[in-house]
Amino acid sequence: MIYLDNAATSWPKPSVVLDAVMHAMRDVGANPGRAGHRLANESGRIVYRAREAVAELFGAPDPLRVVFGANVTWALNLALRGLLRPGDHVITSSIEHNSVMRPLRALEREGVALTVVPCAPTGALDPQQVADALRRETTLIALNHASNVVGTVLPVAEMGAIARRHGALLLVDAAQTAGAWPIDFVADGIDLLAFTGHKSLYGPMGTGGLLLGERVDPARVAPLARGGTGSRSELEEQPDFCPDKYEAGTPNVPGLAGLEAGVRWVREQGVAALRRQEAALTQRLIDGLRAIPGVTLYGTGDAARQTATVSFNLAGVPPSEAGLRLDEEFAIMCRIGLHCSPACHRTLGTFPEGTVRFGLGAFTTSNEVDAALDAVRQLERNA
Template sequence: MIYLDNAAASWPKPEVVYRTLGDFLRGTGASPGRHVHRMGVEAARAVEETRQKLARLLGLEDAWRIVFTANATDALNLAIKGVLSANDHAVTTVMEHNAVRRPLRALEAIGVAMTKVRADGQGFVDPTAVRAALRPNTRLVVVTHASNVNGALQPVREVAEIVHEHGALLLVDGAQTVGALPFTLADLDADLLAFGGYRALLGPPGTGALVIGPRVDPSELSPLREGETGVNSERDIQPAELPHRYEAGMLNTVGLAALGAALDFLHEVGIDRIAAHLRVLTDRLIEGLGGIPGVRVLSPDDPNRRVAVVSFVVEGWDPVDFGDVLDRTFGIACRAGLHGAPEACRALDAFPHGTVRFSPGFFTTEQEIDQAVAAVRELARTPLHLA
């Protein structure tokens, strides 16, 4: 199997992740707590150590401003629905995933207005277009750091300057960049950063986080749910303290412990080394695909403005059919279709069928990239004409 679907979930994981999952469940699989038995104390320690490791990765002084969630979608929903209320206005872009599009659409029912900023043919958003979309009541701007369709890396820092001049908050969807590129929250100048732990961070499914930057007052970010947190149990209102305000109920302790092990692995390897490896693979992949007749590569030309997410279409082929043949005939696992981002596909002139998406990861080799390119070249010679 050649696995090229790391933009959805990374695979394989480091061996230490598999080992931690089993060891934790066998020896520490209790509900976390500070004033309970030893297993509960150990579970709580594992969760807080992972929080500290993420804080180190993202350059945060206060680790409790990292709130654990079930995935990136969960974190985005918390940020969007926690910030916006009736009569607010939000700005977003056509390059966003449904994890952004659908929560914003749902909030229109309570009187939240939304403006979407267009992208160019390579998927880039112009910061001046964001400025033009702002209104007096704009409360939140939501931008993906890098597109999950074609890897276009957005000018987040420039957008942040415009948003903050206006007095609004910036939420960045870091699903495709946290763990894949070296940066801190301060580098982005974002107020809220959402991501999952199961992509470039190499952790297991069911893990994610929302980073709440220092400009965000937690009293102005409503929780999505209330419940037991292990603190202030005598009261029937949700604690105001971070992170308890947003972490009601049982956390995915085993997943977070394994994410902590993955973070140790990333720290040992180094994010700079990972980013360099992914860039070599991406450059090789785009160069190879670009030389195949009938293949149109949709990822940006500039290597400095893209991540390891490469989309393409093949003349005469439906992307889903193409991906199915790659899997069944060549043992290549990829993603095909609209990728949960139909407006991004439209901006790239790949709607309604979508694209074939190759997304290499840290464990992908250059030989596997060459084999994937060779498979595309062979299939491109025998198109299955679209109906």
């Protein structure tokens, strides 16, 4: 069995992650921040340690500005819906996932002006086009750090500089990069960083969150949900401070325990070392695919400019058939189709059929890459 669907969620997880989840459920269990007894306090410590681990990984100065939620989609909705008001102008790219595009299209109907800056067919974004799209009322630039379809990495630090010069905020969707690509929250000029816990941070599904930078005033960001926080219980209004303002209801403590363990594991390996390992395998995959007649490869073709996610098509074999045969005949798991990103596939010229996507991860081996290439060769021969 070869798992090449890490861009959807990483698997397997490091055993320390499983242990941490079990510890939280078996030995701690209590609701954090509600009661004040020893188990409740220990539960609160688990959540806090997860905040600290995430803040340290990204170089963010304040762990209490790490807000946890169900996933990166939740975090992106919080940032977009919380910040943008009718009359605001927001800039995004043409390779965004629907987790950015759908909230933006809904806000557009409510009076937010939206510019979608076109990317090259490789997914590459020209910073000058973003600068040219700025308007007086531009309050936000919202971009994914890397495409979930072809892995192309966008120039985040340049976007941060452009946003700062203009007095706008920069929201980065790091779903595909958090843990897999170096991110410096401060040096890159990121104001809002949305991350998922279950991909390259190797935590469980159901974890993710939003980092708020110093330029973001929580008074300007409305919460998505309101409710119990264990704080200011005498008030019938939501607390106005981070993270409580955005974290109504009991948090996913077992998930966050696993997330902390995952982040710790990533830091022990080193993001740069994981990147080198994945880049080498990605280039091996790209070069192997290029050598197969009938393969059309998308993206930059350069592992130094993309994450470990590779998209391609095979002449005469629709993606749906390729995905089924890879699973049934070769026990290779990948993801085919549109990958929740019709905008990106339009940019690549692969809409509406989509592509076959191989997503490598920290546990992918070169033998597995070679076996996947062999499988594609056999599909091509029998096309």
